Amino acid sequence: MSAAAPLEREHDMHLLAQMLRVRRFEEKCVELYSAAKIRGFMHLYIGEEAVAVGAMEALEPQDAVVATYREHGHALVRGVSAGAIMAEMFGKLEGCSRGRGGSMHLFDAATRFYGGNAIVGGGLPLAAGLALADKLQGRARVTACFFGDGAVAEGEFHESMNLSALWQLPVLFLCENNMYAMGTALEREESETDLALKASSYEMSAWSVDGMDVRAVEEAARRAAAEVRDGSRPCFLELRTYRFRAHSMYDPDVYRSKEEIERWRAHDPIPALTAELRDAGLLGDADLQELERAAAEEIEAAIAFAEAGTLEPVEDLERFVYAEEPLA
């Protein structure tokens, strides 16, 4: 056995644990939505966890993250506390956005988590700007920008890709291609369905990755992030993935077949990694139970935190429409 093996096992266990806590967190969110504890729009990441978990491994604390409205997993993995996320969805003051944003607008300055943007494509120009600030201030940072295949049809995608390549901005574009823009299949929305090919026309490195394989995602994200950080230039990854659940809690999911969903479920990244580690003798029942227990404990604590949270006083409704603190 090589000396690296225990470290590798430890890292694989970490990846598995991260995917599992995102999965279990969102499964609980479904229950809480049914119980009307969570309201509004809620978009689940179930099936896509390997993307956020793998990609975040490539980021440093000083890097920035711009995400979409399907961002519970990204926030959790980035290090926003489960309690603050849950409290946000409960609409509580203790939420990571004081209960003003809800599921789609998780923000956290401490982890440089710039939202939760619910306009498809709306986060890309923002990411270009964060990267421009780094470039102008000589900071070797990465701005990781997550978005879906639907965003690729938006003008803001093309404008931001062009600007980032033109100005060599350190943005890591992470396209989570789950094959559907809400209910519209990729081939019904894109003239060119090879999104990496499309991105490469902007003169930046771009390639596709199996987004159901967490280690493949991590490896690609590390390579891409190094290119962004060290080369101070943008890079694009297409992460081919699939959401097992409907687009949102309102979606009857009539635009794709049960068979297709089942075919993709066979590639579920969590059982895949679990089986692999088991087969290699690196993961036993007790280990798995421990991972499940830790996830359950964290989620229960998050719910308790959210339940115990308070409502922002209505008198504060208009606070922060304009910034309250003078500029530094």
Added chain:
Amino acid sequence: MSAQAVKLTYREAMRQAIREALLADARVFLMGEDVGAYGGCFGVSKGLLEEFGPQRIRDTPLSESAFVGAGIGAAMGGMRPIVEVMTVNFCLLALDQIMNNAATISHMSGGQFQIPLVIRMTTGAGRQVAAQHSHSLEGWLAHIPGLKLLAPATLEDARGMLAPALADPSPVLIFEHGSLYNAEGELPDGAGAVDIERAAIRRAGGDVSLIAYGGTLPTALKAADELASAGVQAEVLDLRVLRPLDERAIVESVSRTRRAVIVDEGWRSGSLAAEVSARIMEQAFYELDAPVERVCSAEVPMPYAQHLEQAALPQAQTIVTAVQRMQGAGG
């Protein structure tokens, strides 16, 4: 001798303000379409590329959404961007970023992020550039909580509004009416920051309040001159700040004069003039001797032909007529 007067144009006053901001803070940069090599579509940034270089005077592609959004992101990343959108007409292509990001992120994040961004844009009609280049959409943008809107109508404001706008932790939009760039006047040498909270009385008078901003201020002043020769003393109130409105100044002026005419180059329906009128009714109804009048642009896409364009725009004579009508109606 700092009080010595210097003759200059509105355009030069604006350029001085930008230059001063660039010299004062290394985090300030200017970006927009043709701000560099071309010198600015309206010549405002002429010479700045040579002085400050392409890192700080950044020519952008024709991607309003991307470069306005990049301005928001750069502001959140610690910079102090001045984004120039060539004209208000093109800001429609960046409205998602202005409305959904710049205006919401502070509130929606529970106050975690500041957006010290300034967006400058030219506005208005009067140069025969037809429907798609003649909009006055200040009223639309003034509808949006989270934004501050400034309309410098004088050299002093062109010179002095930028610095406090950049020092503001919230996004500020500055509207420069295209007809004002060649306006000439004198400023004291060393003129600097002005307040960006209050409206200003540009001419005192006790008989009627003419409430104007930006490009309609010269029109209102001209009307006041004509009225004076007919013995009517009009007070001209320059709103200066379109959001948040200086309600107190409006109410105080109207309470003195008991009559108000609002002059607004926007279309009447749902206009800034409608908002000012509503506030007067809410807060100074019993001070009024006559119903509030509005002189706005005709509700048509701006035509090219000069006589039609002039017919569509607020004119001094229309204001005079409105005042005379009120004099007849009032007590």
